Amino acid sequence: MSLLVALPGLAAAQEAAPARDATTLDTVQVTGTRIKKAEIESQVPVQTLTRDDIERTGLTSIGDVVQELTGAGSALNTKFNSSGNFGFSPNGDGVGAGSAQVDLRHLGPKRVLVLVDGMRWVNESSASGVGAATDLNTIPLAIVERIEVLEDGASSLYGSDAIAGVVNIITRRNFDGGQITLNYGQYGEGDGELKGFDAAWGYNTDRANLFLGLSYVDQDPVFSRDRELSRVPVPGLGVETGSSATPNGRFIITPATASTACPLTDTDDDPSTPSIPFCNITTPNGSSFPNGVRYPQDFIRFTGANRYNFAEQNMLLTPSKRTGVFGQFRYHFNDNVQAYVKALYNRRESVNQAAPEPLFLGLDAGTGNPWSEHITVSRLNPYNPFGFDLTTEGANPNLVLIGRRPVEGGPRIFEQEVDTKYIAAGVEGSFDVGDRTYFWDVNFASNKNEAEQTNRGSYNIRNINIAVGDPAVCAATPGCVPLNLFGGPGTITPAMLQWISPIVRDRSEQKLQTFTANLSGDLFEAWAGPLSFAAGYEYRKYEGFYSPDPITVAGYYNGTQSLPTQGEYDVNEAYVELNLPLIKEGSFGKSLDLSLAGRYSDYSTFGGQFTPKYGLRWQVADEFLLRTTYAEGFRAPSIGELFGSASRADLQLSDPCLISITGSPATGNRANCAALGVPAGATQANSQISVQTGGNPDLEPETARSFTAGFVYSPAWAAGVPWSDKFDFEVTFYRHSLEGAVQAIDAQTQLNLCVQTLDPTYCGGITRSSVGGINSFENKLTNLGSIKTSGWDVDFFWTLPETSLGQFKVSWQNTFVTQYDAVGAAGQVQPRRPGVEVNDSAIPEWTSNASLSWKRNAWTASWTIRHISDMTEICQASALDSPYCDNPVTGDNKLDAITYHDLQVGYHIDWLKGLQITGGVNNVADKDPPVCLSCSLNGYDASTYDIPGGRFFYLRADLRF
Template sequence: MNTLRRRTLTQAVQLSLLLSLPVVASAQDAAPADATTLDRVQVTGTRIKRADIESQTPVQTLTREDIERTGLTSIGDIVQELTGSGSALNTKFNSSGNFGFSPNGDGVGAGSAQVDLRNLGSKRVLVLVDGMRWVNESSASGVGASTDLNTIPLALVERIEVLEDGASSLYGSDAIAGVVNIITRRNFEGGQVTLNYGEYGEGDGEQKSVDLAWGMSTERSNLFLGASYVDQEPVFSRDREQSAFPKPGTGLTGGSSATPNGRFIFFPGTPSTVCPLTDTDSNPATPPVAFCNITTPNGSSFPNGVNYPNDFIGFTTANRFNFSQFNLLMTPSERAGLFGQYRFHISDSMSAYAKALVNRRESVNQAAPEPIFLGPDAGTGNPFADDITISRLNPFNPFGIDLISSGPGANLVLIGRRPVEGGARVFEQKVDTQYFGTGLEGTLDIGERQYIWDVNAAFSRNEAEQTNFGSYNIRNINIALGDPAVCAATPGCTPLNIFGGPGTITPAMLAFIQPIVRDRSEQKLTQVTANISGDLFNIWAGPVSFATGLEHRSYEGFYQPDPLTVAGFYNGVPSLPTSGEYDVNEAYVEFNVPLARNNFLGKSLDLSLAGRYSDYSTFGGQFTPKYGLRWQVADELLLRATFAEGFRAPSIGELYGSDSRADLELNDPCLIGLDLTPPSGNPANCAALGVPAGAIQTNSQISVTTGGNPNLEPETARSFTAGFVFSPNLLSGTRWSDRMDFEVTYYRHAIEGAVQAIDAQTQLDLCVQTLDPLYCNGITRSSVGSINGFNNRLTNLGSIKTEGWDADVFWTLPETSLGRFKFTWQNTFVTGYEAVGAAGQVQPRTVGVEVNDSAIPDWTSNASLDWKLGNFNAAWSVRHISELEEQCVQFTVNFPVCSNPVEGTNTLEATTYHDVQVGYQFDWMKGLQLTAGVNNLFDTDPPICLSCSLNGYDASTYDIPGGRFFYMRANLRF
């Protein structure tokens, strides 16, 4: 098979060379090209270096001025505000300890900032730096398939080019939804110091940054050096009203049943005042039994031992634990980076370059003290927790009986205890990125034609360590709660008191059960490329241009969890090691064919053709073509259209990722809700699944196991765009308009075989509705009916389809005594989105719906008005997100915060943010620019999201609650 793949690749390379080299040789006598060497540029979306190719595809460019107007200090935060961006991870996600592992099998990039285009997922966006691929993220929780933009310092960025179109034929895998190409600063004279300071109106979330830049040029060389430091302080959930409780407007109903006082659900055998005789299964043929669902009063502590039943009360909503008091709205992040590039002109036709980067990110996530769940209803999948026996001989056991999870005499259902004595869970990440690239580039004259070529090599590595404080060793907990004789024979063991309330777990007890957990991960990318571009020959309408090249890439990655986790002793989210590698060889060719010039068809008509053959060591070969038309009807009207096929190769984590767990918010249709709402599932089907009547869902967080699949095939895609750019002469050069441009683009993307796990809630609902093994296999239940196992594996799902429109207006007004104004209005309208599973299951994510902490608004809009007068400047920006709808979480339906309880839905009202900025430039040295601004001027809170996992809002779509952010900037050139 490998021999066959190599032969196929060789043939493809030969084909691309045959298409270009002989024609090059025959073009020696051809007339010179119209464009001079100075006119030739390369833009994202084409490999051909010609000035008139620039507008062939819809590329959005963010200049340095655009970037500085945002007041933001992260590339990820900036691109996430584009109208075409979808939901992606950022520092507003308090990831570790709450979400577990991504259901995509690639870990959670805690502290990272990603980019999603067209709502197709961050792993389907290719990130380039100066046209070369950037290494995928490592955040010590897996082998990710996305790029962490927080590994690229903002100080080195000259501009950001965003191609919102399929581009696999030009750039290879991952470019299904588009390409983000970050262009670094190169030709820079002198020095620059930029100081930033900002904080939220509540006096928290302080952000400080320092950027240094220096460059020089000689006749034969140029050098640029840059350094960046960013320090972002946290914002705590407890400091905002909206995020102070698990679900806004529901009090403690959404709180945890693992409390500092403990929750104890078991069958004591003998009834008492707090554990009366109860018909637990609603079966009149069986006698009632004594049943306990008890706790001790909130805040009570019994250091000398708790007395049963006198010290206990029935467990109610009022006894639940508010874990939001420990969570973060904005996670702290400290980033420091150094970057340099040097370019030397060896001759008039050849230059060499070298560039290097080192970057360190230190970030922190924090969650509430880690809960300890024990018994069959714990659902952790860990036998030390689910199959535990708590000995009656344990000196702190007040019940006088063994509490047994399974087998003869089983009487334990669930114990939940929150050891606040051990402190909050703190996850500290240290992420180091190194990049080195070098190459040669130049021109080659053959006859009267000139060809531009380059050869490049780059190595990049992203490595991360995560240290977890505040978690527990479940094996040691099992021993410390068991037979005291076994504990006494175990070095370091002290019998554990989980019954006495807060403060009764002593330092000696903690020393035995609370370790420090350390995880590591790493990704490496090695790439070598060679490209050549120029004009081949002239035809009736002008020169046929081409670009062709070869590329080799090698990927390596691993994830190594702590030995405690590998052994199965970790009380938190379990995972196993992952490692893998693969390589790819590719050849591509691109042509631009002029079909007409200055005739009845208009100014020009050009056809573009491109194709790439990729040979992967993991699955074989893949060919992806692309076709485009660019029709310049007149100076003021351009029409364009593209059709492309694309693919995305499964990542290392998706292929080789070991079993890991995500704790997801799920409503079990077979169980009574947390607020005692009746189950919605078919009673007969629920009984067939082993759920006794009257069973209650004690915990809405269900542990779902996921993992890689080495049999995954590549995702394939088809993309189509069509649109126009209209610059009417009537609105150019007038007293009220220097220039006005209208740009409209229709897009459609269709992905087949998308790598994903079926939505867990959808799988659970379909299992209850149909009893089909396709959905029910992998979902297991305990003797009391609750889910204690949920296996949700990666597969090639059926399809994802999305379509919509971009509509933009750019208006520059003439300069007057009032200054110069510039108006920009950009809009994205999503008209369709559908994801279908391999067996036809329609996934819940669609247009206008909030689901799984992400949203697809049907309209997003950004408008900005810039003003300049002398040394003064100002900007006013408006960001709009249209209305969304979500399913109310089961227990929230009867609360007023659920806006439509009859249908069980909640409306997230349309949200508009206003940002303002003012500045003045002093004529000191080469210029001192002082800027002040406010983001979210009117302190608009995000709409309440009841289905979101944390903080009551969608952190990937909206600003944080209480989000008025003030900032100042000083920028000195010298």
């Protein structure tokens, strides 16, 4: 990977660039400034991934490529099996199942601005909400010429949501001839097959150039059951950490009389009240009773051995098919005016899979759905083995929990179809005024994402409620068939399934229309050089909606009711950027430049805001550059964050008031837990707790301040000498500070603070059943107090002289995160910090990428090393007995550092314009990721590490003609 560290007279890439004439230099455009001047290319730190850099990764997704950058944080990708229990975002804006996002500086994907050729790209459509981030899987990698990544605040240059930085994807343009590329890859275990086909064709004349591209990628899945690490819910433990919703069923009731299966129990911790019978029972594992079960003879006590291993049905890598067509045409009317038009269509077809959907019914159902919490299993139901009503109603409710998993209906399948349509047109040119040249451009773009998600294997809880109730009511309801929840696997018939299992279809859409006009050039000659400027106007209109299935809107879906979301807003913005030379060559160095920029944004939802940026660039010598920037920014809440309706996220939480599912004692203050209505000895039924998320119309914009400072050193003593052609060394310090960040308080933190303080601020959204379990948990978005993060980027690039052994190049890039503090509006310290894994995301203190590339005649090779430093996590209560939990007393677990090695070899054949054959292996040493006991999926952090058993082999053939 190369870095834009251009100095006057020095090339920006790692190899010497061909000489360019002055006119070409004057029209250079680079991410990080709107002024078209080569002399200020290195004003800000911009990391550039060339086409060669991208191909060296062996990856086929832009998202996967940028997620390997050292400054990237945790973000969704196809390793997240993100539907099912994990199907909604804690941010209330939906989860883009099958998407790939980018996070910079660990500030979240919604704070990264994604551009394509300098123009904004539309936000994702997820079919589960109106997202605030960009799905990079909507942009085919095959059309990319390079990717430029700006990792400092750039709101003043590009708009409010560039708080964490900018990813600018530059498409291929000047391409002459044709190219066909075939890709094939597979994991060493024989799964996860990847097939790809790219075709490109370009034609250039004196006045016009045309580029057409076609891309197809087909990624097969990898299942959790096929890797040792991910076969069970908690690595190192068996099914005892699984779900209490089992094919045989778990039944917690209070019958009239005691029995062996239901002994007398003091359920309310009050010695003055008598003990009552309490059943926590199931049918024997592996048994089914097609003729009905009998109570109490056919029941046994429910233990950890009776739980269900839901992990086997998950995916480590989700299947994805992506087809994209792209074209652009550019015509030069004369030397000063040219016009362009470009268009793209991309379709993504992806699938997520989760275990057969669990049914939780009763006081302790914890779903937040009244149909599952207000229910009666009639004594007249032909499949009720108890002979009395099981009910949550009345003065003496006796139904605490039914946990039944209808495996007869198969796993939950979530199929996404996402269509992206983009068209842009513009005119650009230049004109002279005296001896000065001015550049102008006018652009329009329309971008739309449409998504539909089809869900098979979920259930209609209202129909279930009717089917277990009074048979007379069921008989009077068209289509109703009495439901057998007690007979064990195989006893839910196809007729029963037809009544309770619908096909659920959700839709969402986002639109973005953009108009921009820009002007740049030199205003006048100042004492140290020309005062350069860029100025412009931008108009944007955002529209989005989320349309859930009618049964979800009605509250019949087996989960939290979700209502439609719809909203729109527009933005008018004007900006100006100035570059003023303060000192020209003399005793203070070669030059000192001051850059000033400001943008005024007027939002139809929040009014106006001004964001400034200041920068200094001191060229001390030809080989040494100092630079610093300070920027302010703000980000207005997105459509989903403002208007998103309530939805459900099933999160891995430990209830301090309850005994864990593996028997670990409750850790919360006993008196406080009693005040919350939790009886002593109450047990947490499941480690997944349903949390209601959603938008908040009272949100305010978040504000930000960003600071960078650093240097670039390209020593003359390491240039053009026997041991070195070129050597570059770059160091950058960064600091970002956000106030009023739009974010929900960490759910585990909220629960812990509720138990510790009984403060309504934390407890107001949490309610409990009469037996102590959480049955509703509201965790809506707020304006969090602050997020502060800082760190260092340290990069080296070394090009060795070409010899008889060939030519070698070395690059080594590092990011050190020294601070990350998040504090809630009321002072709640959030758990994320450097070196800590929490909520399926990590902030490593040190990430490093090093690569050695070699070229000799027709041969090429590369060796890439990716390092992630060690981290710690808090073991969930259900995982304290795992051998992977280092300290069960404190609950701390260490995730060891890991180093991945990737190798690639290529050979060039002189056939037509060239045939390049390339083969490679990623994760050569077959390193498994460190076990994560707090992660929601598959026992590891899918946004940080390669999949377990992840040695990946690939082969690519690239023919040019």
